[in-house]
Amino acid sequence: MSVTNRDRFSTTTRIKLLGEQTAARVYRSQTKRQARRSRLTGRAALLALVLCTLIVALAYPMRQYVSQRAEIADLEREKQQAGERVEQLRDLKARWQDDAYAEQQIRQRLHYVMPGETGYVVIDPDAAKQSRADLGAADRPWYANVWDGVDKSDASDR
Numbered sequence: 001m002s003v004t005n006r007d008r009f010s011t012t013t014r015i016k017l018l019g020e021q022t023a024a025r026v027y028r029s030q031t032k033r034q035a036r037r038s039r040l041t042g043r044a045a046l047l048a049l050v051l052c053t054l055i056v057a058l059a060y061p062m063r064q065y066v067s068q069r070a071e072i073a074d075l076e077r078e079k080q081q082a083g084e085r086v087e088q089l090r091d092l093k094a095r096w097q098d099d100a101y102a103e104q105q106i107r108q109r110l111h112y113v114m115p116g117e118t119g120y121v122v123i124d125p126d127a128a129k130q131s132r133a134d135l136g137a138a139d140r141p142w143y144a145n146v147w148d149g150v151d152k153s154d155a156s157d158r
Contacts, residue, residue: 095101106112113119 096105111119111121
């Protein structure tokens, strides 16, 4: 036993113990570095590349799908509006089939009166002044009237 106690305190034994402890620390630090390094492996990089490729490959068809769905929605809305317009026209046609409605419209639009009635037309004073101004155009040569029409249409575009 005295030999083992002596070995325990000998310099050689202490150096061996320190070397083993240092080697253990170095091994632990290397395994930590390897654990950090090993997070991005070749498999993970390949998986990321495949996922990016799939995303790029599916982006255009998805955009087409979304735009076509929007176009379908627009067409369905137009179809609904056209259906509503058809219903309005059917109602108008049914009204025109009624003789009372037709007579009312004829009286209003064509200024017809029934026998024995007296018809009156109220003229707007502003419209009368404008028609007198148009009569002045009859006194001028035709090319002046054409040129004035071109000027008026050009002014209305602005």
